[in-house]
Amino acid sequence: KNEVEQSPQNLTAQEGEFITINCSYSVGISALHWLQQHPGGGIVSLFMLSSGKKKHGRLIATINIQEKHSSLHITASHPRDSAVYICAVWDYQLIWGAGTKLIIKP
Amino acid sequence: DAGVTQSPTHLIKTRGQQVTLRCSPKSGHDTVSWYQQALGQGPQFIFQYYEEEERQRGNFPDRFSGHQFPNYSSELNVNALLLGDSALYLCASSSPWTSGTYEQYFGPGTRLTVT
Numbered sequence: 412k413n414e415v416e417q418s419p420q421n422l423t424a425q426e427g428e429f430i431t432i433n434c435s436y437s438v439g440i441s442a443l444h445w446l447q448q449h450p451g452g453g454i455v456s457l458f459m460l461s462s463g464k465k466k467h468g469r470l471i472a473t474i475n476i477q478e479k480h481s482s483l484h485i486t487a488s489h490p491r492d493s494a495v496y497i498c499a500v501w502d503y504q505l506i507w508g509a510g511t512k513l514i515i516k517p
Numbered sequence: 518d519a520g521v522t523q524s525p526t527h528l529i530k531t532r533g534q535q536v537t538l539r540c541s542p543k544s545g546h547d548t549v550s551w552y553q554q555a556l557g558q559g560p561q562f563i564f565q566y567y568e569e570e571e572r573q574r575g576n577f578p579d580r581f582s583g584h585q586f587p588n589y590s591s592e593l594n595v596n597a598l599l600l601g602d603s604a605l606y607l608c609a610s611s612s613p614w615t616s617g618t619y620e621q622y623f624g625p626g627t628r629l630t631v632t
Binding site: 444454455 | 552622625
């Protein structure tokens with residue numbers, strides 16, 4: 412069993428839809444990261460969470476430490492949101508989930 | 518603030534050769550982690566440097582070695598290149614031990630192609 416599991420692996424939605432990506436982890440962590448990777452490779456850190464909820468623009472990330480679960484939400488999705496979204500937990504190194512490939516169709 | 522920089526951006530090498538990749542961390546960060554991302558796969562942790570020492574290492578052979586300089590910049594060296602070493606090499610900087618900052622900042626990566 413992977414230490415960090417994401418679902419779904421692939422997600423295709425129409426522009427404007429509300430998107431949810433889930434992440435469950437089995438290790439003790441200091442922080443959880445949501446990262447975005449566009450084709451071509453560059454990785455951008457979207458959020459770092461150790462508790463509660465964070466919001467940035469149309470992106471919202473939540474974490475439930477007791478349940479070892481986090482979600483990334485995208486409201487009013489747009490084709491430019493198409494990317495791979497990765498959940499990674501920090502235990503003095505990043506332990507990565509497999510990523511969710513998101514495609515938003517116009 | 519220039520953020521995390523990596524050089525070169527692209528590199529083509531031949532099997533058996535050696536390569537050195539470079540990373541400069543974000544200002545104020547003292548820890549550099551290196552990751553390998555093969556095409557279509559998630560990043561794999563190679564190693565992490567702090568205070569000029571390798572602090573943690575992933576499951577990579579000794580052909581992969583590194584160094585951290587007093588200014589916190591870092592090099593990743595790969596000897597005896599194999600075709601399977603073709604990947605995007607990512608560098609991330611942070612400052613977890615001195616400031617308790619787990620925020621990770623990533624460089625743009627170096628795309629290595631081994632022919």
